[in-house]
């Protein structure tokens with residue numbers, strides 16, 4: 001299986017504090033891949049390292065065939081456009097309506113005509129399950145679930161191959177959370193995406209993920225599918241999954 005992301009012996013430290021000693025993982029193309037682990041183990045940090053928002057201090061990270069330590073500036077700019085990101089606090093701009101929020105990456109990174117941008121935005125609004133008329137609403141006028149969908153539409157604006165989601169269902173009520181999970185799986189199938197996701201939501205983990213990496217004690221203690229997680233003895237796994245198999 002082709003790996004779209006590979007981490008080898010990644011080390012991360014903030015001053016004296018070592019967060020990752022040696023993280024190894026590899027994300028198969030076309031999969032929905034979860035990064036799990038106790039609070040503070042460095043899940044968001046790993047995600048930020050993958051999208052070049054956070055420096056790492058040892059080892060190698062390869063994304064879509066590019067080694068992030070050696071990448072040239074021009075290739076890095078290009079690479080940044082080939083993924084979409086929906087981070088936990090990646091809020092929409094409150095002064096822009098949904099149409100303009102979703103259009104933002106296209107306005108910034110492409111020289112497409114206004115009419116073409118309108119067409120792309122309408123398509124993205126539609127695939128995330130928002131209504132055409134929602135385009136003219138402002139973030140303060142919509143629900144949490146709609147905000148997540150709009151954030152997702154913006155992350156998909158540039159037709160990425162790869163999508164990064166940090167706690168996508170946090171703050172959503174259970175119905176909206178399950179709706180968002182189905183949307184993620186549907187979009188992966190429809191658009192052939194690879195998705196890397198940090199999550200604490202057990203239902204979401206079971207309903208969406210193909211593979212997981214569990215980070216604990218500064219390294220990956222388990223990588224594989226969810227059916228075999230109890231093959232390793234680990235306190236986080238015992239407590240978090242509460243002995244319950246899928």
Ligand SMILES: Nc1ncnc2c1ncn2[C@@H]1O[C@H](COP(=O)(O)OP(=O)(O)OP(=O)(O)O)[C@@H](O)[C@H]1O
Nearest residue numbers: 014015019037038039040041042043044045046198
């Ligand atoms: N910029 C930074 N400067 C200093 N320390 C940081 C920085 N970013 C993260 N950390 C520390 O690194 C550790 C890992 O943080 P991170 O947010 O990646 O964890 P997490 O596993 O995503 O946590 P949670 O599940 O609670 O969201 C934490 O102890 C955090 O305080």
